[in-house]
Amino acid sequence: MATLTRVLLIDRHQLLIDSLSQWLLMNAPEIRVLAGASSWPPEGGIAQGDGAAKADVAVVGELHGSEAPNLSGIVTSLRASGMQVVLLADRQPVMAINSALDAGALAIVPKSADPGHTAAAIHAAASGRRYLHPDIKGMLESTASTRVELSVRERRLVELYLGPTPRSIRDVAELLAISEQTVKSHLHRVRQRYAAAGFNVGNIISLQEQLRKDGWLS
Structure with missing residues (x-):
């Protein structure tokens, strides 16, 4: 049975x-x-x-x-x-x-x-x-093949910073209860990861477009 x-x-x-x-x-x-x-x-x-x-x-x-x-x-x-x-x-x-x-x-x-x-x-x-x-x-x-892995914290951070309702680095820091420098460090590491994968995301617009293409932003 x-x-x-x-x-x-x-x-x-x-x-x-x-x-x-x-x-x-x-x-x-x-x-x-x-x-x-x-x-x-x-x-x-x-x-x-x-x-x-x-x-x-x-x-x-x-x-x-x-x-x-x-x-x-x-x-x-x-x-x-x-x-x-x-x-x-x-x-x-x-x-x-x-x-x-x-x-x-x-x-x-x-x-x-x-x-x-x-x-x-x-x-x-x-x-x-x-x-x-x-x-x-x-x-x-x-x-x-183009997806760069993000941690749970990084996903939440980029969603707040570059998502449908973009927020400033200061606002993101306050919402996540971390320092502004920590927010900047996370964003820098995300850019480095994309650079290592062969993608140029040196400015905010290109980073936002790539994150959206890879499914990290709606």
């Missing part, structure tokens, strides 16, 4: 939760959807006896606007709650996908893919194995 895998579905659209739950019920009886949620953590937290508290795998789809930038934090929280994570990733940029993987997500499938891929991803994650849909794998591989 196949081992039962208990699943929590997280998506802002109830239709996705309902349709995927129904598909799994009809086609993958060894997967049981215990609960659905529109956000994480659920409003009011997890009550004792809540199905979410007993899930083995969380399947994370489209999040609410305020939650979307914190995808890696949500993955970290779900992992801390004892769940493996499958990400449905139609709209997430490469940066968000890589951050989710770094935070512990094991499987990533396009939201538009056949539900059979989601079922396979759930099985893989429940067994502690990685599962990347071919389209996701191809996208990540296509950026790997």
Whole structure:
């Protein structure tokens, strides 16, 4: 008898939760959807006896606007709650996908893919194995040759400094509780890394463009 895998579905659209739950019920009886949620953590937290508290795998789809930038934090929280994570990733940029993987997500499938891929991803994650849909794998591989790795601190720093709402070095330092010189040192190291990889990012505009190309900025 196949081992039962208990699943929590997280998506802002109830239709996705309902349709995927129904598909799994009809086609993958060894997967049981215990609960659905529109956000994480659920409003009011997890009550004792809540199905979410007993899930083995969380399947994370489209999040609410305020939650979307914190995808890696949500993955970290779900992992801390004892769940493996499958990400449905139609709209997430490469940066968000890589951050989710770094935070512990094991499987990533396009939201538009056949539900059979989601079922396979759930099985893989429940067994502690990685599962990347071919389209996701191809996208990540296509950026790997030019991608310079950034630490978690560096990602947050460049996002604040050069992201959709750019901030001054002083503001970045205050938000991260570090000195302005430390901010400058981090930026210098990022530029050095790009220079070593053969990319000229000597000015702010070229650095911003390369970070965006590599998926570190949305």
